[in-house]
Amino acid sequence: MSKNDLSTMTKAAAGQRNNAKPHRKPDRRIRQTRDRLGGALIALIQEKPIDQVTVQEVLDRASVGRSTFYLHFRDKDDLFLSELEGALEMWTTFLTRKQEKSKRVVPVTEFFAHVADVKKLYRALVDSGRIHAFFELAQGYFARGIARRLEEIGPPNLVQGELDARSQALAGNLLSLMRWWLDRGAKESPKALDELFHRMVWNGLR
Secondary structure: OOOOHHHHHHHHHHHHHOOOOOOOOOOOOHHHHHHHHHHHHHHHHOOOOOHHHHHHHHHHHHHHOOHHHHHHHOOOHHHHHHHHHHHHHHHHHHHHOOOOOOOOOOOOHHHHHHHHHHHHHHHHHHHHOOHHHHHHHHHHHEEEEHHHHHHHHOOOOOHHHHHHHHHHHHHHHHHHHHHHHOOOOOOOOOHHHHHHHHHHHHHHHO
């Protein structure tokens, strides 16, 4: 997969989701199979360059047959994109699902702590040239999550255009903050950055 492939895939996937009809969640066995495959791929990416990982290595690590793999995914890149989207969906709906009563719009503490734990994956994205495509995908997810939170807890007078603009800007600020934090050695605690980010959020909304 070339440097631009993930970006192309994420744009295509976003378009498909916008036109997709609601669908039922997969049953438990399907979820378990997909989780095993995804977990195997993520583990392998942290051990070797992503372009060197083969489908067969994923199958061997996950103890899943080839025919089963192709029932769920077109190829390794489809599996990788699915894992990224699943993780982003989880983090960007985290506060809404918890029905958290705080004024936080993003679970910065929890998300940054998780990212610090999988720093090898971040480095793998950087080294493969895919980090920009990941941030492009992540910005869309976080912008939608922030917009939902602002609709739940934010100022009541935000018109749609301003809500969309602020959500996009805040998502970009969040990802820039994360990149700055990781690239300089993660010296500040996730909790401290959570407080800093949300001071910036609410100062800007006054």
